[in-house]
Amino acid sequence: ANSLSIQTPYLSVERDVATDAYSLPNGTTRPNSDYGLTNLRAGYAKAFGAFDARFSAGITDIHQGTPGGDDFLSPTSRQNNVSRDVNATLAATVRATTTMLQLGASSLDLVFACNTGYDSGGNPIDPNCYAPPQLVTDSQVNASLRTDTQHDRSRTVYGIDLSRGTSRVDDGYDPLAIHPFARSAAYVQQSWIVGSANSFYAGI
Numbered sequence: 001a002n003s004l005s006i007q008t009p010y011l012s013v014e015r016d017v018a019t020d021a022y023s024l025p026n027g028t029t030r031p032n033s034d035y036g037l038t039n040l041r042a043g044y045a046k047a048f049g050a051f052d053a054r055f056s057a058g059i060t061d062i063h064q065g066t067p068g069g070d071d072f073l074s075p076t077s078r079q080n081n082v083s084r085d086v087n088a089t090l091a092a093t094v095r096a097t098t099t100m101l102q103l104g105a106s107s108l109d110l111v112f113a114c115n116t117g118y119d120s121g122g123n124p125i126d127p128n129c130y131a132p133p134q135l136v137t138d139s140q141v142n143a144s145l146r147t148d149t150q151h152d153r154s155r156t157v158y159g160i161d162l163s164r165g166t167s168r169v170d171d172g173y174d175p176l177a178i179h180p181f182a183r184s185a186a187y188v189q190q191s192w193i194v195g196s197a198n199s200f201y202a203g204i
Helices: none
Strands: 002-009 011-018 033-047 051-065 078-094 097-115 134-150 154-170 177-194 198-203
Touching: none
Parallel strands: none
Antiparallel strands: 002 011, 011 033, 033 051, 051 078, 078 097, 097 134, 134 154, 154 177, 177 198
């Protein structure tokens, strides 16, 4: 396996590569078991007065062989995952109260494929290739607003979370399925410190 990592104040890069050439107890090697990961992330933070702004974005790309078990070995099955995210927060602190606005978006692509073809003799190239190419994607955006007030012996937190997105499933057999979704939540939490080590909590 080989790894590379680069870190700077605003950017980080990671690369991991592993081959499928490791040996098994029976003296053979495991085929189609390679793995590769590439991760790129950027971030920035800036404070000005009572405000604190932060931004981050990243992408992760994973390619790997998925051979399955020894009794159902597939030398051509592959899985690729790509995930992306971006987030921004703005927080304002006035005396004992911090109010934070967070906005974000994310997506995930998952692809599985193997060789369903035949050789010149009419034999399957991969007899254990059991499925046509498959694609699953998920994407969503989210927003939240939260207020956190700290007192000497108590703390109050309340806010609202919103998200909306779409999931898409193409399994290669059934018609393409698209599932939109939306979530929302509002909450209030209160905690108290009693004595030197006791705390109580209530929330809805």
